[in-house]
Amino acid sequence: MDKFSKLTAAACPINQTNLNTDQILPARYLKWTRAMGIGKVLFQDLRFDAEGKENPDFPINRPAWRNARIVVGGRNFGCGSSREAAVYALYDYGVRVVIAPSFGDIFSGNAIQNGLVLAMVTDDEAAEIMAALQQTPELPVTVDLEQQTIVCGNRTYSFSIDPVRRMRLLNGWDDIALTESYRDRIATFKTDDQAKRPWAIPHTSA
């Protein structure tokens, strides 16, 4: 997993609450492997109509935001299905940070596994950043994970992120490496637990 410390880039406002993972990556692409280019179909049904014609009103289709590496969203961004491919689609499109007032729980877990930074701000702050971007689409936004700040124009916001997740993103750590150091503890737990909760083992003559 790549490390993240600081990024200055174009930021695309998508002013929708409950933007679920079905919108981020429609289900028909779930059989794709990542190598098939899942970034190409990010927001597919919002970006294109049924005939494949681009919807010029969808923000990420606008010239200033086409290469955005930051997305600013509404409340409950990434709710719904657990599909991690929604995170792959964002990341492979080039997005490294999503700024929003709240995020879907499973989506948050998936983001951390893939180096996508989720920066939580208040509803008002998200609205303010989106308004600034609507006014000046080219306005670059800086997200600094060390400082936990977002700079947008002449405003600086602090954002919240779980401290453990922040450390992992800064260092590019993955779960498996961490768990390896607890292998013995897992084995001991398993032995003790089988004595304590024999009923937890599936009945095997089934």
Add this chain to the structure above:
Amino acid sequence: MSQPQTLIDKLWAAHEIVCREDGQSLLWVDRHYVHEGSFHAFGKLAERGVAVAEPGLTFGVADHYVPTRGSRRDIANPELARMVRQVEENTAKHGVKLFGLDDPRQGIVHVVGPEQGLTLPGLLIVCGDSHTSTHGALGAYAFGIGASEVAHVLMTQAIWQKKPPRMRITVDGVATPGVAAKDIVLAIIAHVGADGATRHAIEFAGSAIRALSIEGRLTLCNMSIEAGARCGTVAPDEKTFAYLKGRPYAPQGAEFDRAVGEWSSLTTDRDAQFDRDVKLDAKDIAPTVTWGTSPEDALPIDASVPDPAREPDEARASYLRGALEYMGIAPGRKLTDIAVDRVFIGSCTNSRIEDLRAAAAVLAGRTSKVPGLVSAGSTLIKRQAEEEGLDRIFLDAGLEWGESGCSMCVGINGDLVASGERCASTTNRNFRGRQGPGARTHLMSPAMVAAAAINGHLADVRPLLAGRKV
């Protein structure tokens, strides 16, 4: 005396292998369910050249991509065939038991787990599917995870989690006839919002929850995720134990009795503290349907859809306009004036025998004005329904009687609602395009779907229940 604990605290403590100073806990996983969509995770194992750590605690199903019509042995669509073959190969390679298409126990993962007695009180259960919250209905701690976490669990049988805040949703009172678990959970989601329980672990409590059958509790916990929750659970009781007794993978004989003894302590202690408490009264809940594009857009059937012009908050008004436009509904329209094009009864939310009976009780001797599909949650349920003659009722009403799978809930097996079409559906998500690009979904209970079928528009099921045994 030790601190009083909630059910959630007890479930958590029983699985904690390590609790780090930074608040991260490594939890033991008792059951891991995999399906066709788990291929990303198996790919990660292949990359590292490692085996599944606990194949005996891992169970596979073919559900998301399986056809519900036509041959299932020889799947015509090569992409679907490949997805099913992939889960067969991945599970075979790692010695994981698969409930595949040739297995009479095949079905939707969240139906099969409880049905086979794999899901038990006190277990920690994960699956790469957000509706894993379903299994909490039996008193398990169950939650959906992403592909990287699936790979981690396959490799270690453990998962890192931060202990979630605890939320109790109490529904007291008596639900009126015609009000099902689905109505209760839609009312809860409308009340707390689609992110109202985000990150929280929910315990559902109260007399109206206790009164629900196990099937009803499965419906309830299934949609916890639609309120944003990590998981939802109901304390196990006599109904839970009766449901589990004799199920193939559940403990048998004296072992079962011993287990019941331990499961009986899985309740919230008196005076235990929750981080949030929400209360509803069942008597205030009417048959409920969704009108918009989020499950929180739920209203009693006698209501009208919102009118953005009367909404003072501009952001909210803008959301309402967008949702109504997508759904093709005029502002302020009465729900019962909304005509439907088709119906769907199925999915991990509402495809169990009780759900099929509820729909059949309304449809018996009546005809559907629109086409529709009924897909039982498992092949065993399908057989049982056929033994009870429910298939005849659906067929006589003009509906299709399909095979078991996720089917039209997510549409990736090819069961789609056409663009612009409106579907009354027993599923869990009315997201834009969920049942197919441009599809319009109204969520409701099986009985309410039956009422919509008979009327050809959204309708209150209660008048149709007069004189019927339900």
